[in-house]
Amino acid sequence: MLILTCPCCGVSAEETEFAAGGEAHITRFGPGASDEEFRDYLFARENPKGVHFERWRHAYGCGKWFHAARCTVTLEVFGTYSAQTLEPPLAIRDAIAARRPGWTWGAAE
Amino acid sequence: MKRYSAFAVAREALRYHKGWGRAWRAPEPKARYDVIIVGAGGHGLATAYYLGKNFGITNVAILEKGWLGGGNTGRNTTIIRSNYLQDSSAAIFEKARSLYEDLSQDLNYNVMFSPRGCLMLAQTQSEVRGYERTAHANALQGVETEWVGPERVKELLPIINLDGPRYPVLGGLWQARAGTARHDAVAWGYARACSDMGMDIIQNCEVTGVMRAGGKVTGVSTTRGEIGCDKLGMVVAGHSGVLADLAGFRLPIESVALQALVSEPVKPLIDIVVMANTVHGYMSQSDKGELVIGGGTDSFNNYSQRGSYHHIEHTLAALIETFPIISRIKMLRQWGGIVDMTGDRSPILSKTPVEGIFVNCGWGTGGFKAIPGSGWAFAELMARGQSPLAEEFSLDRFTEGRFIDESVAAGVAH
Ligand SMILES: Cc1cc2nc3c(=O)[nH]c(=O)nc-3n(C[C@H](O)[C@H](O)[C@H](O)COP(=O)(O)OP(=O)(O)OC[C@H]3O[C@@H](n4cnc5c(N)ncnc54)[C@H](O)[C@@H]3O)c2cc1C
Ligand SMILES: [Zn+2]
Numbered sequence: 001m002l003i004l005t006c007p008c009c010g011v012s013a014e015e016t017e018f019a020a021g022g023e024a025h026i027t028r029f030g031p032g033a034s035d036e037e038f039r040d041y042l043f044a045r046e047n048p049k050g051v052h053f054e055r056w057r058h059a060y061g062c063g064k065w066f067h068a069a070r071c072t073v074t075l076e077v078f079g080t081y082s083a084q085t086l087e088p089p090l091a092i093r094d095a096i097a098a099r100r101p102g103w104t105w106g107a108a109e
Numbered sequence: 110m111k112r113y114s115a116f117a118v119a120r121e122a123l124r125y126h127k128g129w130g131r132a133w134r135a136p137e138p139k140a141r142y143d144v145i146i147v148g149a150g151g152h153g154l155a156t157a158y159y160l161g162k163n164f165g166i167t168n169v170a171i172l173e174k175g176w177l178g179g180g181n182t183g184r185n186t187t188i189i190r191s192n193y194l195q196d197s198s199a200a201i202f203e204k205a206r207s208l209y210e211d212l213s214q215d216l217n218y219n220v221m222f223s224p225r226g227c228l229m230l231a232q233t234q235s236e237v238r239g240y241e242r243t244a245h246a247n248a249l250q251g252v253e254t255e256w257v258g259p260e261r262v263k264e265l266l267p268i269i270n271l272d273g274p275r276y277p278v279l280g281g282l283w284q285a286r287a288g289t290a291r292h293d294a295v296a297w298g299y300a301r302a303c304s305d306m307g308m309d310i311i312q313n314c315e316v317t318g319v320m321r322a323g324g325k326v327t328g329v330s331t332t333r334g335e336i337g338c339d340k341l342g343m344v345v346a347g348h349s350g351v352l353a354d355l356a357g358f359r360l361p362i363e364s365v366a367l368q369a370l371v372s373e374p375v376k377p378l379i380d381i382v383v384m385a386n387t388v389h390g391y392m393s394q395s396d397k398g399e400l401v402i403g404g405g406t407d408s409f410n411n412y413s414q415r416g417s418y419h420h421i422e423h424t425l426a427a428l429i430e431t432f433p434i435i436s437r438i439k440m441l442r443q444w445g446g447i448v449d450m451t452g453d454r455s456p457i458l459s460k461t462p463v464e465g466i467f468v469n470c471g472w473g474t475g476g477f478k479a480i481p482g483s484g485w486a487f488a489e490l491m492a493r494g495q496s497p498l499a500e501e502f503s504l505d506r507f508t509e510g511r512f513i514d515e516s517v518a519a520g521v522a523h
Contacts, residue, residue, distance in 0.1 A: 001417060001419075023410075044360070046350070
C-alpha cells in the first residue's frame with residue numbers, strides 16, 4: 001500500500017484516495033511541432049526501473065494535482081511537491097541523491 | 110531428444126522413470142550467434158522456435174536473466190481467446206488460437222490446451238452494444254463468436270446470479286473455441302523444441318548493454334560476458350523500456366503490476382472461462398479445482414511484481430456479487446507480474462531506430478493467448494524484414510496516428 005502526502009493540503013493518505021496521472025515534466029509540444037515531437041509528448045515514456053517523477057491528483061481530498069518522486073522498484077516515496085514547476089525542486093533532488101548515491105536529475109532524463 | 114509418447118511413459122514406468130533425459134540443454138554461451146533473443150518468456154521462445162522451423166535459422170541464443178518462463182508467461186491466468194474488435198488484432202490473435210489447437214502435437218509436449226469456451230458478460234447497455242458490434246466484426250473476420258442472451262448465459266454458467274443488484278447480466282459474447290492452456294508447459298514445450306534444433310537457451314544471463322557500431326547492432330554485454338550477433342530481438346515484456354534505454358531509444362510503453370490469485374481447490378463449479386469487464390473480474394477453474402482469478406492493473410508505474418491489496422478486494426467483491434456461491438471460498442495465494450502497456454493497448458512488433466534490433470512487446474495484460482501467433486509473425490519479421498501479420502503493429506503507428514485501439518473495444522482485459 002502506497003502512502004502519499006498531498007503538498008497542497010498536507011493530508012497523508014493511502015493510494016486509494018489519489019489518482020495516478022503518469023509521468024511528470026513532459027514537454028508539451030503545440031502547433032508547429034513535428035510528428036516525432038508530438039508522438040513523444042503523447043506516448044514516449046521514460047518508464048524507468050528506479051527513480052520516477054509522476055503526477056498524482058488528490059481525487060478524494062482537495063482535488064488538486066501535485067507531483068511525486070518515487071522508486072518504481074521499492075515503491076519508496078522520496079517526496080511530493082507542487083505541480084507548478086518544470087523540474088523537481090532542489091530539496092527533492094537532494095532527498096533522492098541521499099537515498100540513491102550517484103543519482104542526478106540530468107542522468108534520469 | 111527422446112520423443113514423449115504413451116509408449117515412452119509405459120516403458121519408463123517399468124524402469125522406475127530412470128530413463129528420462131533433460132528436456133533442454135544448459136549450454137555455455139558461444140562468442141557469436143546469427144540471432145539473439147533477449148527474454149525466454151513464451152514470446153521469445155516461440156520466436157526462436159519459428160525462426161528455426163519456418164526459416165531454418167538455428168544459430169540462435171535465447172538469453173534469460175532469471176529462469177525460462179519465470180516472467181509473465183508463468184504468472185498469467187492462461188486465458189486464450191481471439192474475439193478482438195480490430196481486423197489486425199483478430200488476425201494475429203486468431204492465428205495464435207488456431208496454432209494452440211495442435212501445439213501439443215507440433216511440439217510433442219502436452220500444453221494442455223483446453224478449448225472450454227470463454228464468455229464475456231455484458232452488464233451495461235453500452236457493453237451490450239459493444240459486444241454485439243464485436244460479434245459482427247468477428248463474423249467478418251472469420252472468428253467464430255456469438256452474442257448470447259441471459260438464458261444461454263445461465264445455461265453455460267449455472268452458478269451465475271443474473272440479476273445482481275448493481276449490474277444485472279444482460280447477455281454475453283461467447284467464443285466456444287476459446288479456452289485455457291498450461292502456461293508453464295507452453296514455455297517448456299517451446300524451450301525443449303528450440304534446444305532440440307540446436308539453439309542455446311542461456312538462463313541466469315542478464316543483458317546489461319547493447320553494443321552498436323555505425324547505427325547497427327553488433328552484440329550484447331551480459332552478466333556472462335559479451336556475445337555478438339547480427340540480429341537482436343528484444344522480447345522482455347515489462348522490461349522493454351529498460352532494454353530500449355540500453356539501446357538508446359524510447360518506447361511508448363509503461364510498466365505496471367497486474368495481479369492474479371487462486372482459491373483453495375474445490376469440486377467442479379465452472380467449466381468455462383468467464384470475464385466480467387464492467388465490474389473487473391474474471392475467473393476459471395483449474396484442473397486441480399482452484400478458482401483462477403484476475404482483475405485490473407495498478408494505476409502507477411511499478412517493477413516490484415507486487416500489486417496493491419485494494420485491487421484484490423475490488424476484484425473479489427465484484428465476483429462475489431455475480432457468483433454469490435464463491436463468497437466463503439478461501440484464497441490460497443496471490444502474485445503479480447509487470448505488464449507492458451502501450452497507449453492503444455495493442456502490441457508492438459517492429460523494427461527499431463537501430464538497424465538489426467527488433468522489438469516484440471506491449472502485450473500488456475493479454476499476451477499469453479498470443480504466444481504462438483506472435484512468435485510466428487515476429488520470426489517472419491526478423492528473418493525477412495517484413496510480415497503481413499506484424500505490419501500494422503509497427504512503431505510508426507504512434508507517429509502516424511494509425512492506432513489499433515483495443516481499449517475502446519469492450520475487450521479491455523486479458
Ligand atoms: C497476473 C497476470 C495475468 C495475465 N492473464 C493473462 C491471460 O489470462 N491471458 C493472456 O492472454 N495474457 C495474460 N497475461 C499477459 C501475459 O502473461 C503476457 O502478455 C505474456 O506472458 C508476455 O510474455 P512475454 O514472453 O512477452 O514476457 P515474459 O514471460 O515476461 O518474458 C520476458 C522475459 O524477459 C526476461 N528479461 C527481462 N529483462 C531481461 C534482461 N535484461 N536480460 C535477459 N532477460 C530479461 C524476463 O526475466 C522474462 O523471463 C497476464 C499477465 C499477468 C501478469
Ligand atoms: Zn490534497
